Amino acid sequence: MQLSSKKKGSLAIISIILPMLTIGLAITFGYISNSSTSAPAKVNLKDFKVLQVGQGNKIYNEVLARIKTLGVSQVKSLDIQSYASEEASDVSVSQSPGLVVFDGEWLSKRTDDANVHKFLKTASGKAAKLIAVGGSTSKLLEALDKAKVNELGREDDGTLRNPAYFNPSVVGFCYKETKTPTGSVFQYPSIFISNTDNTDTMVQSLISWLGD
Numbered sequence: 001m002q003l004s005s006k007k008k009g010s011l012a013i014i015s016i017i018l019p020m021l022t023i024g025l026a027i028t029f030g031y032i033s034n035s036s037t038s039a040p041a042k043v044n045l046k047d048f049k050v051l052q053v054g055q056g057n058k059i060y061n062e063v064l065a066r067i068k069t070l071g072v073s074q075v076k077s078l079d080i081q082s083y084a085s086e087e088a089s090d091v092s093v094s095q096s097p098g099l100v101v102f103d104g105e106w107l108s109k110r111t112d113d114a115n116v117h118k119f120l121k122t123a124s125g126k127a128a129k130l131i132a133v134g135g136s137t138s139k140l141l142e143a144l145d146k147a148k149v150n151e152l153g154r155e156d157d158g159t160l161r162n163p164a165y166f167n168p169s170v171v172g173f174c175y176k177e178t179k180t181p182t183g184s185v186f187q188y189p190s191i192f193i194s195n196t197d198n199t200d201t202m203v204q205s206l207i208s209w210l211g212d
Helices: 005-029 058-069 079-085 104-108 115-124 139-146 199-211
Strands: 049-053 074-077 101-104 130-132 170-179 187-194
Touching: 049 058, 058 074, 058 101, 058 130, 058 199, 079 115, 101 104, 104 130, 104 139, 115 130, 115 139, 115 170, 130 139, 130 187, 130 199, 139 170, 187 199
Parallel strands: 049 074, 049 101, 101 130
Antiparallel strands: 130 170, 170 187
């Protein structure tokens, strides 16, 4: 059976749009198959300040080590308790760090901690990128919900709609800015998810998110 020229045209448009949608979702949620770790031109990792929080797990240690090899020269450990009591100004978020890396296991035990909530509010307000690596990474979004930084949706029974419920390798959050056609600037929440076991791919997708 032969298709009319109109139907052929419609199928051609769909064949173009579907791959574009697939690529867009891959970048948004961090699922990128390219194993190259070269950073996009608009991201200069040497300018990033990185704060690491927690004791560390295997994936967490591997990601931090890979980030360091890509040019990040400013990496400091942060004690949330010291930050909360304003005793550690040298690692305070007043310095506007580019990236805060939480050990997912460490964070999962402190989602109700008022000091953690205070830090999340301050860091997100200064446009820091927040990520949890390894372990119960979904707890980052739960902690942000409890801190009233980014409230999650809920089912009728009160159950949280956590997009990272399956604890992927890395979960990230930040507020990003965009402009409307009229020139107005507004912020919107951006969630990053990567569930690959490959450290290079994981870091590449993270870099792409940082540069968006």
